[in-house]
Amino acid sequence: MSLVDHLRARLSHRYTYLRGRLSGLLGSREHASEALHETWLRLERMSTDTPVADADAYLLRMAANIAHRQYKQSSFYLSADDITELIDFADEQANVEELVSNRLATEHLLQALQGLTVRQRAILIAARLHGERNEDIAQHYEVSVSTVQRELRIALRYCEQYMQTQHDTVFTSATGRRRARS
Known part of the structure; x- marks a missing residue:
């Protein structure tokens, strides 16, 4: 049995366990299911027959790397529609100062969203x-409702x-530090 056949058989046999870990x-x-499906497809294109010491660990690492690449390719980032909805909330009648302030706040919000975990970001966008x-x-x-509530709160x-x-940083850099009165 070739390495590819062995890994595919292992993936089929241990699918539930691997999906749970992932x-x-x-x-x-x-x-996790998407990453394991992609792993199955990539195994078909695998050309090496180097022995693998721990098939489960190898498959999990392969699936995790695939999921990471998908994440970086923006499958988990905000969609263009989501970004447009966030940016277009500024009032049409707002003065220039408010408009600039709102755009800056939107940029900071988008930056903040990128600091969240994938699940936290998805829950926040779905809820709010x-x-x-x-x-x-x-x-x-x-997941449980309490997990959603906790992730949303975090x-x-x-x-x-x-x-x-970000507001404090912008305010300090724009106005300079003020001296205390004597």
Whole structure:
């Protein structure tokens, strides 16, 4: 049996176990399934027949690398529609100062979102941008409602702290430091 045949047989036989382990790393059973499916396809194109000491570890590492590449290729980043919705919230009648301030806040919010985990970002967008209920989000990501609430709370707190830090930085650099009165 070739290495590819052995790895494919192992992936088929241990699929549930591998998906469970990968779900813990990726935060989503759906993403884990996608990564394992892509792993199956890539095994077909594999050209090496070097022996593998631990087939499970090899398959998990391969799937995790695939998921990481997919993440970097923006499959988990905000879509163009999501970004447009976030940017277009500025009031058409706003004065220039408000418009600049809102655009800057939007940029900072987008930066803050990139600091969240994939699951936190997805939950925050689903709840706050799309208005989905926590129960529906929990069902979609196959987690408990309390997990959704916790992740949402953490994500909101992080974004709030990040935005405050950015606001303080912009204010200090724009106005300079003020001396205390004597």
